[in-house]
Amino acid sequence: MTGTSRLLRADGRMTVAVATTGATEQDCLDQARRACEAGADLVELRADLLDGEPDAGRTARLAARLGADCAPVPVLLTVRSCAEGGAAELEGRAWSEHLARVLDALDSLDEAGTAGRPAAVDVEIERPGAAGLVDLAHRAGLEVVLSFHDVAATPPDEALHELLERMSRLGADLAKIAVMPAGPADVARLLGVTATAHEAREVPLATMAMGEAGAVSRLAAGVFGSRLVFATAGGAPSAPGQPPIEDLRHAMALLGTP
Template identity: 40%
Template sequence: MSTPTLTLRSVTLGAGRPAVCVPVVERTPADAARVTAALPAGAADVVELRLDHLTGSATDPDVAVRAVAGVRAALPHGTPLLATFRTVREGGVQPADEDAYATLVRAVLAGGQADAVDVELAAAHRADLVRRAHDAGAAVVLSHHDFAATPPRARLLALLREQAAAGADLCKIAVMPHDVDDVLALLGATADFARAADRPAATMAMGGLGVVTRLAGEVVGSALTFGSVGSASAPGQVDATALHGVLALVHGALVADAPPPSDPV
């Protein structure tokens, strides 16, 4: 069975080394564009604009639309842009009720500048937002975040499968581990999903305990990891440049261990 992939501009998720997504967490559209333009060359395979960090975006979607347009203009043509408004219930910094959340995501999609949008699995208007994104030609990252704990391995696998069934182009889970068993549960569920998946996933455990999941995703089938340049958007994010080096090291070892291709019959 071939490995499922998702291509965003020049980046293919799920093919070999995980891509590195760098979050931009500024308060104004101008600052977001400025920070994006200053990212070191090669640091970001993908850029995530965290719309919930933009002052006033929850009540004025035009703030988010302007920020997305400015960041897109500041990025190299081949670098994909993921637009994300993270709700407070899943670790975001700005309150927004279900209708406000949906209005903002719809406005960003109508602007046509984001290559992908994050839609929370728990969102009340999830089905409409997934449909609108696909109609607009944008990929959907269906996400679930738990900043308090790590669900059991079976529950994590069920969440990934639910995301896939709901139309995710990329399934995403981030959890908070409290011991090594939580980390192993996340890694195991990712591997379970990847064995039979028809689309890629991105999974990570947060904090210091979870750093290994950000580094070794390729081993279990996680296609995207998050690294910081300056401000991080979640506990445990490591420097993006250093992260690239570790991912390359892991990938090289996996390639060296891979069996040679079979001779054609």
């Protein structure tokens, strides 16, 4: 854990990310280009949404291509599992082993002199072998976003704090938590957890409440210490509640969000 991250804006303001949702390589390339043109600070490659069976080599090649095409905008490589709201039908160690193969394939591309690479990889902290994947990614020169997604509920405060502490101990460069609130009280709890964790300053944070009830968290979380928010740039959202990037920027300016 470095305390800073290349994924985040150097000026301390909220980093706005846009994720690809395309099923083909060309779809992803086009969406990433539009995201950069729209002013995204970060592009997330959602490789789990690609058509066909999971293919480590295909994922690595596309991540490297996006890294080159989007530069200097950093690229975050994500293979979101079905268990956490994604489309990768890989359970338990199968998910971890697939991501390890992707990282190995990225190393092979580097050795072959391929231009471009992602800046970071998303590792789901609840998957088996998460600690080993963090080490593997760091040895490959990639930052790690340790993440947790609950697409059905908002865990108790104690559980959220424990997750953030584990993420810090495992060496996260950015700790991400996304939850589904039942209502405003859950959103308020998440913002409170964010503020408390931010004061400890153990690791940069990205926290968000999904869905309509959580929309305010995407606008206001920066006030409480979150550093990253997701938006769309002409495409479909990768998670419920993501606003268009132009609307988000306008609302953040009106609210004075950092």
